[in-house]
Amino acid sequence: MAKLIFLGSGSAFTVGANNFQSNLLLVTEQNHKLLIDCGSDIRLSLHAVGLSYLDITDIYISHQHSDHVGGLEYIAFSTLFDPRCQKPNIYLSKDVSSNLWDRTLSGGLRFIDGDIATINTFFEEHKIDRHGHFIWQEINFDLVKVCHVDNGFYLMPSYGLFFTLAGVKIFVSTDTQLCINTNGKYYEQADIIFHDCETSHYQTPVHANYEELAKLPITIKQKMWLYGYQPGLLPDAKKDGFCGFVECGQVFEFSLVQNHQLIV
Template identity: 80%
Template sequence: MFLGSGSAFTVGADNFQSNMLIVTEQNHKLLIDCGTDIRFSLHKAGLSHLDVTDIYISHLHSDHVGGLEYIAFSTLFDPKCKKPHLYLSKDVANDLWNRTLSGGLMSLDGDIASLETFFEPHKIDHQGYFVWEGIHFKLVKVIHVNNGYFIMPSYGLFFTLAGVKIFLSTDTQLCIPQNGEFYEQADIIFHDCETSLYQTPVHANYEQLSTLPEKIRTKMWLYGYQPGNLPDAKKDGFCGFVKCGQVFEF
């Protein structure tokens, strides 16, 4: 379920940031990224912090982690909640508390908090994976932002649901030389896609993705796009643009 399918700066109630849920037949839920819109996107889907028990974080931009403070405080002070499990690469985990969350979460009444005060962290090794509800999620290192000194840690996911191999890009430039094997192996690809008139170098844009071979485009759904008119993705050989609230069943 795509709680939202928009970019970081999507505005309005028609769409939200591209955070999503994997829901099992037993109604267990894995939240993939937790951006600043999460209160509103959960509410629109008829959900709340009570439904957030397991979270995967791909990288540290606010449309992927900006809602963690809300989840942290809401679950800590709600007696019905246990600490959510937090899955993330070790290099992302090392910066999440010190550089992103500690400013708002560190001080409690009468105590100094840590990441472990609010979450059960599962720090994943280099080229590693995690298992949730029997599903193996392989972390795929992607190139999102290269600041000239180092590449910002950011990770997509490759996993299988009901025999269907899925590649979820999260946020990435188009880097076929580095990650082409996942594009080839996947049965379905959910790929972020910039549609802005003012393109940035840190996301794959629609024009770039349109140059991919037909066999790749025909299994690719596009998300993470900007507000406004969208190209005719189906005409150009894609599955289409994901809509806010859209559900894919496996």
């Protein structure tokens, strides 16, 4: 039985012991693990479910904000200097890769004793072409280009994922504005959607917010789980037609039972 574990379900600035940043762990029936994003509190969120860097062999990175890459330094140093570890694989779009080392990781990782490091010192990079995909443990992951931050000069590279587990089509938005006009086919085709959702009173333009998501057709909302929200009182998502808000540590299991998909 494959499962998705939400190591956290909060926003980038989630604080306190009750939630962490929205990083996911996909675990196959054979117990292979793919970490979907690796934020700055990954040490704590892994520990909360009884895991550590020793369990991280494969990582997908959607974009370069710290709640998605801030924990890579911890993974990099820990695995490099622990002889029990092999070099982790890291999967990411080429345009994310081109900036990840020079603009995000090199400041803390470049200098090691006796050498000048590169990203290949720590990770096996798997760069994904434009409109591309990657295959991990026989699962095909399509990268979905989303509009997260558009500064008017260029669009920050950011990618969600569309994949199938046990016959269930899954769309994980990662961080995005509501891109129903450009990515509507993924909302329609998915059997279950995990969508980031801003709930702050002081909304930003770079995330889908609850009010606009609530205006989506019921056929989409009834298969949508919300995550990436801010601390505080949450709206009644089930009353508004959604599956609900994902809780920290919540597990979604996917299996085939007598040719029927079962989601727990």
